[in-house]
Amino acid sequence: MDRRTFFKAGAGIAALGASGGLGAPALAQGAAQRTLRFVPQANLANFDPIWGTQYVVRNAACLVWDTLYGFDANLVPQRQMVESEEVTDGGKTWTFRLREGLRFHDGEPVRARDVAASLNRWAVRDGMGQMIRAIQEEPVQAVDDRTFRWRLKQPYPKMLVALGKNNTPMAFIMPERLARTDPFQQVTEFIGSGPMRLVRNEWVPGAKAVFAKFEHYVPRQEPASWLAGGKVINFDRIEWIIMPDPATASAALQNGEIDWWETPLTDLVPSLRRNRNIRADIADPLGNIGSFRFNHLHPPFNDVRARRAIAMALNQEDYMRAVAGDDRSLWSTLPSFFTPGTPLYTEAGGDILKGPRNIDGAKRLLAEAGYDGQPITVLVAQDQAPLKAMGEVTNALLTSLGMRVDFVATDWGTVGQRRAMRNPPGQGGWHVFHTWHAGADCTNPSSYLALRTHGDGAWFGWPSDAAVEAARNKWFEAPNLEAEKAAVAEMNAAAFNHVTYLPTGFFKTYQAWRSNVSGIIGAPIPFFWNVSKS
Amino acid sequence: MFAYVVRRILATIPVMAVVALFVFSLLYIAPGDPAAVIAGDQATPEDVERIRASLGLDRPYLVRFGAWVFDIVRGDLGVSIFTNLPVSTMIMQRVEPTFSLMVVTLILAVSIAVPLGVVAAWKVGTAIDKAVMGFAVLGFSVPVFVVGYLLAWTFALELDWLPVQGYTPLSEGLWPWLENLILPAIALGSVYIALIARITRATMLEVLQQDYIRTARAKGAGQRSILFVHALKNAAVPIVTVIGIGIALLIGGAVVTESVFAIPGLGRLTVDAILRRDYPVIQGVVLLFSFVYVLVNLMIDLLYTLFDPRIRY
Numbered sequence: 023m024d025r026r027t028f029f030k031a032g033a034g035i036a037a038l039g040a041s042g043g044l045g046a047p048a049l050a051q052g053a054a055q056r057t058l059r060f061v062p063q064a065n066l067a068n069f070d071p072i073w074g075t076q077y078v079v080r081n082a083a084c085l086v087w088d089t090l091y092g093f094d095a096n097l098v099p100q101r102q103m104v105e106s107e108e109v110t111d112g113g114k115t116w117t118f119r120l121r122e123g124l125r126f127h128d129g130e131p132v133r134a135r136d137v138a139a140s141l142n143r144w145a146v147r148d149g150m151g152q153m154i155r156a157i158q159e160e161p162v163q164a165v166d167d168r169t170f171r172w173r174l175k176q177p178y179p180k181m182l183v184a185l186g187k188n189n190t191p192m193a194f195i196m197p198e199r200l201a202r203t204d205p206f207q208q209v210t211e212f213i214g215s216g217p218m219r220l221v222r223n224e225w226v227p228g229a230k231a232v233f234a235k236f237e238h239y240v241p242r243q244e245p246a247s248w249l250a251g252g253k254v255i256n257f258d259r260i261e262w263i264i265m266p267d268p269a270t271a272s273a274a275l276q277n278g279e280i281d282w283w284e285t286p287l288t289d290l291v292p293s294l295r296r297n298r299n300i301r302a303d304i305a306d307p308l309g310n311i312g313s314f315r316f317n318h319l320h321p322p323f324n325d326v327r328a329r330r331a332i333a334m335a336l337n338q339e340d341y342m343r344a345v346a347g348d349d350r351s352l353w354s355t356l357p358s359f360f361t362p363g364t365p366l367y368t369e370a371g372g373d374i375l376k377g378p379r380n381i382d383g384a385k386r387l388l389a390e391a392g393y394d395g396q397p398i399t400v401l402v403a404q405d406q407a408p409l410k411a412m413g414e415v416t417n418a419l420l421t422s423l424g425m426r427v428d429f430v431a432t433d434w435g436t437v438g439q440r441r442a443m444r445n446p447p448g449q450g451g452w453h454v455f456h457t458w459h460a461g462a463d464c465t466n467p468s469s470y471l472a473l474r475t476h477g478d479g480a481w482f483g484w485p486s487d488a489a490v491e492a493a494r495n496k497w498f499e500a501p502n503l504e505a506e507k508a509a510v511a512e513m514n515a516a517a518f519n520h521v522t523y524l525p526t527g528f529f530k531t532y533q534a535w536r537s538n539v540s541g542i543i544g545a546p547i548p549f550f551w552n553v554s555k556s
Numbered sequence: 557m558f559a560y561v562v563r564r565i566l567a568t569i570p571v572m573a574v575v576a577l578f579v580f581s582l583l584y585i586a587p588g589d590p591a592a593v594i595a596g597d598q599a600t601p602e603d604v605e606r607i608r609a610s611l612g613l614d615r616p617y618l619v620r621f622g623a624w625v626f627d628i629v630r631g632d633l634g635v636s637i638f639t640n641l642p643v644s645t646m647i648m649q650r651v652e653p654t655f656s657l658m659v660v661t662l663i664l665a666v667s668i669a670v671p672l673g674v675v676a677a678w679k680v681g682t683a684i685d686k687a688v689m690g691f692a693v694l695g696f697s698v699p700v701f702v703v704g705y706l707l708a709w710t711f712a713l714e715l716d717w718l719p720v721q722g723y724t725p726l727s728e729g730l731w732p733w734l735e736n737l738i739l740p741a742i743a744l745g746s747v748y749i750a751l752i753a754r755i756t757r758a759t760m761l762e763v764l765q766q767d768y769i770r771t772a773r774a775k776g777a778g779q780r781s782i783l784f785v786h787a788l789k790n791a792a793v794p795i796v797t798v799i800g801i802g803i804a805l806l807i808g809g810a811v812v813t814e815s816v817f818a819i820p821g822l823g824r825l826t827v828d829a830i831l832r833r834d835y836p837v838i839q840g841v842v843l844l845f846s847f848v849y850v851l852v853n854l855m856i857d858l859l860y861t862l863f864d865p866r867i868r869y
Contacts, residue, residue: 065828067638068594073607074638075596147603190596206610208640226649227639228828229820265721265818266827273708273720274818405831435833438592442601457597471600481600 055555056258058539060548061271063285065264066231069220070208072147075190077460081547082262084249085233086127087194087214090118090137091186092249095545097364097465099186100250102242103132103195103215105168113177114159120168123240126197127219134164139201141172141185144193146205150184150468151193153498180468180498188249188462188546189469217241217253217551218260231262246552253551256541260550275300275534281555282535284548287407288347291532298537304351305533307544308361308461312341312412312526313472315455318485320446322393323453329521331387334380335423341526344411356528359473359517361461366507371515375525384423397428399447401440401455405433412456412526441482455482461528462546466506467494467513475522483523489516557868561858568850575846576628579839580621588833589613590637611637624839633843634836636829643840646825653723654821657744657813658806660737665745665752666799672749673756673795674783680761688753695750700809704743704816711739721818736819744813748802755798759791766790792863800856807845 064078071083091099101107105121124132141162145151155161159173172181185193195201200209212220218233225231241252263280265271268287274280276297284305286294294300314336322328342353356362357372398420402413413429420427428447432440437455445451463469474494477486493513500506535542541553591608592599599607608614612623627634633643676688712720718739724732763769764787772786811823822841829837860867 067828067832067834068640074594075599076593077596204610206606210640226820227636227641227646228825229649263722263818264820266824267815267818269705270708270721270816270818273713274722277712277716277720279720279722432587433831435588435590435593435831439587439589442589442592442604459597479600479602 053258058257058260058282058550058553058555059280060260060262060550061265061274061280061283062262062548065228065266066225066262067227068208069212069225069231070203071194072144072191072205073208075147077190080188080190080192082220082231082233083192083194083214084216084547085218085260085550086212086216086220087196088124088216089186089193089249090195091182092251093186093188094247094250096247099182100244100247102186102250103137107182109181111173113179114174116172116174116181117165118170118172120170121242122168124215125238126215127213127236128197129238130197131167132195132215133167133198134170136198136201137170137195138162138164139198140195141170141193143196143201143203143205144191148184148191148193148469149471150180150187154178154181154184178498179501183466183468186249187469189460215239217255221259229264233260233262234258241551246549248545248547248549255551256554257550275536278536280536281539282533282542282548282553284533286532286534288349288352288532291534294534300534301537302532302534303542304544305531305548306461306546307363307530308465308546309528309530310408310458310461311356311359311361311464311528312345312408313457313459314412314416314524314526315441315457315472315483316485316521316523317447317451317453317483319444319483320451320453321396322388322391322398325391326521327387327391328393329524330374331384331391331423332419333374333518333521333524334387335384335419336375336524336526337379337419338375338525338527340415340419341412342529344415345408345527346529352531353527353529356525359464359470359514359522359525360466360510361464362528364461364465365503366466366510368507368511368514370511371518374518381422388423388425393425395424395426397426397447398453399428399430399451401430401432401437401452403434403437403456404431408458408529409434409437409456415526416454416456444484456526458529460546467497467510473513473517473522475517475520485520485522487516487520487522490520490522492516557861561854564854564857568847568854571850572843572846576625576839576843577621579842580624581617583833583835583838584617584620586833590833590835593832594638624836628843633840636837637834638832643836646837647822647840647844650820650822650825652725653819654810654814654823656723656726656733656737657740657810657819657821658803660734660741661745661748661806662799664741665748665802668745669749669752670756670788670795673753674760674788676753676757677760677764678779678783680757685757688757692750692754695746695753698746700743700747700812701816703746704740704813707739707743708817723819723821736817740813740817740819743816744806744809747809748805751802751805752795752798756791756795759794760787763787763791789863793860796856796859796863800852803852804849807849 062078066078066082068074071079088103090102090104092102094100103120103124104118106119108117126132145155157175159175162170162172164170197213200211203209217236217239219236221232221234235255235258241254244251246252268290271283272290272294275283291302294302316323316329318324338355346352357369357375360367400413400416403409417427417429440452441455443451447453459472471481474480475485475487475490477484490513493509493516496509497506500509538556543549591604591611591613595604595607635642636646672688676685679685708720711717719736723736726733769782769786772782810821811827814821814823826841
């Protein structure tokens, strides 16, 4: 008997009369193997993946809702709920057929009209969906229970990318009654046809979410690869336990109270690795791209020379060391806007970020741009470690260029509000803020909002440049990979010429799990299928 | 007495009204945008604007305040912007862990601190007194989260006696419930123990100088009787006052403690809601805390009459 057991027994006996029994929480060994305890990156505060597009919502939604197509590890969309598709009318009509045996968690079969309603809702909120809506002849129509059709006014070669991509919002399929909800309102039920179902009465937002295996889910026969293939679940329950404190999560993992931690703090990984019961590895090979975001509406950064001056002086190594430390397996410099190691990666036009930094040249260019010493308002979210680190480096960089910095140390909620303000910086607006983009969102231009340059409609900072947009359109029309590569290279070069924003480098994070858990892979989403526990 | 209690309870209404106005106004002028958080980083400004409109956040101050007050008067705390759950449901989900933590902390703190303070006063100037006061200084000086980490490291990781984190409802058994609360209660109670021990010592020292204590000694009363029957009862009023005031300390400390030990209580709910700007939840929780605090103070006032019969309302 160890001391904990002794302690437990002593107190338990004393308490027996009052409690009516010990009721120790230990799970039977078999039950423990059938339950996976997972600490996600953030709190699952809401659960409509179309209404709220935070990554944590998408990740949980992948358990509950299924998609028509799914990206595999090669970023190629593969059939998931769909059995076959047909493209006719010169590429303008897409007809899809659902595979047999698909059921929602309430027992109802998945019908084409559910898909039609789901796609019509999704298309209001998603960038690619909006493009399709803009060229649709009519909304998605159900032809029969298993067949649906989308008729367009012009071909849209990237249809399967749109339906299978893993960027938020993903094209999840819901029952028609839920999918008819206004896309800007939350659904009130969480019924999907995915391999797990949400146990609603155990969901305590901010604390815990429990998913139970959906017994009627029929996985595909192909081997699983990211969102494609057979989603075989080896657990009866998957418990998402929210732990806001990294030290607590680290201790809980070491103590065996949790099985898998999605985003361990890099600083804690060495101590985790010293524990022979714990494995730690790169969470997502597609990593993240740090962003130095300019406001293009106001001086000095409404002048491309001022933005180029920053590009000439910006040292990505400084940023990455501040963000990810000295572990070079976690970061690299990135003279590109696109994710390294993916098919369309290019460094075209990225020379301005390479080689020795030119501080004097940058100062001259700033003077030419008419910078007159006005304060530069930099919004820095202190509650997000990478953003805080980037903000500190930017403060030093701008100061070294002779700029006056108005360093606004605040939280991410405030940055989220203030970055939407178009007022001049002195009147509640801003000049610079930092964020990062998931590498999975930057593998191609489809969902890359941060690289769009259509002025008022563009992402925060509202950049405007016809050349970037023209290159982007070429990618959507590209008939093959070579044409896609050419379009992306052109877009990358145009974006560097315009300095739409500045990548501060490419960085990855770790994930950690107990060594008795197997099947965990590195991917942009924590995939639970084919994971098991001994 | 009854009339006094009724009067005090009625007096909570204007207090709560002021708190409501203050909280709502503070949140209104505070920066931050829940719509931006909901929309995610990939959303366009137009998406954020539409979500804001759908949540009614684009309405003028007076309209929003009026609607909120109207709902409050009807007993409806509103619906969380993020979870779409009624605020009352979210609070009910979180009340038990926080209440459990506070009760265990309170019992632990009082049962340790009062005897410590009494003994320190009795043995004033000795090594025992110095040790107790040294402990009190330590309790005041070391932040709750540091105490929490040290306890978790020692008793959970190194000794494997207790779990690192989490909360088990009382309905699942007394030991599982208590097991999760021991370390958080010690961490949260450290400041509280220090505070009560110091006040108890100081008050006891004063009381022990009184003539009636000398009389009790002259009558041949035993040391224990003098300390705990004659002296402590007369020293109780300031001690009870500090215990009451300390409830606010506990509420504040619970926010940190619940984060460190991953206890899904009201403290964490408050922090999460503030970070996300979930206004209805923040308003609901702050109102609840204010109400609890007002009630605790009322109870303290009533307890005075038990300890000191001269006090009448």
